[in-house]
Amino acid sequence: MPVVKLSFGGLVAQSFGFVFANLGLFFHLVTIPWIASLAIRLLGSTMPRDSLMPMLIEKAVDIVPTVMFMVAWQRVVLLGPNRVRLPGLGWSPRETAYLLHLIKIGGFTFVLLAAFVLTLGNIDPETLAAGAALDPEVARKQALAAPIGAGFTVSIILALRVSYGLAATAVDEPFSPRLSWAHSRGNAWTIIGVLFLIFLTGALATTMATLVVLGLTRGVLGAADSAAIITWTAAILVSYGGTAVAATAQALIFRDLLGWREGAPMRTLS
DSSP, X not given: OOSSOOOHHHHHHHHHHHHHHTHHHHHHHHHHHHHHHHHHHHHHTTSOOSSSHHHHHHHHHHHHHHHHHHHHHHHHHHHOGGGOOOTTSOOOHHHHHHHHHHHHHHHHHHHHHHHHHHHHOOOOGGGGSTTOXXXXXXXXXXXXXXXXXXXXXXXXXXXXXXXXXXHHHHTTOOOOHHHHHHHTTTTHHHHHHHHHHHHHHHHHHHXXXXXXXXXXXXXXXXXXXXXXXXXXXXXXXXXXXXXXXXXXXXXXXXXXXXXXXXXXXXXXXX
């Protein structure tokens, strides 16, 4: 039996509750990363969109402002608001360690995603329609991509389980995915379920914000570039809101599983 049994509903409620109770602080901390992510999105829009690779490159670059925000937000959760500097004003060894930890957790998943995209290449949606003649080239691509897609799905599950360890790095505690795995025994599916639900909710909220704002701005501004910029601005902000909830959940899981308190020794494995 695990020393601590995490509560699925409790973690979800606390994570959303913390963010909504600290919206003023959220807007304070997210402003610079939000602007940086919007600038990256605007630069990305100038790249050819004949494949998904430009989008992957854009997401890879966008991890920098995301890391800045996540470090600051998880420090707020664990240390309080008075111990946090504004993200984006500097890059310290703490952010470097956090980025390296994040790469250890999600780097393989990102590589599999890139391999999946490269393997599929460009596929005409009409060839996938019901009743359409099966293109041998499309069939070959799908056969090659299927095991990569399966590996990608498994890697996401594994990454979700150990991702709470990022909160340790945010407060300068030496930690690794191996330790995250060991400390999560008995709570693995609760952690995976909580984080999956939060990320899924964030993705749905971002999609809804995109559709609603795009519809409103196109109705007022027409199909102008300004409508797209306003839509990206709103969608990125909502996306950061989802990131804040996920980062809160990771920090709470770390605190509960390890019994972490500043200046006190963490719970060891029995």
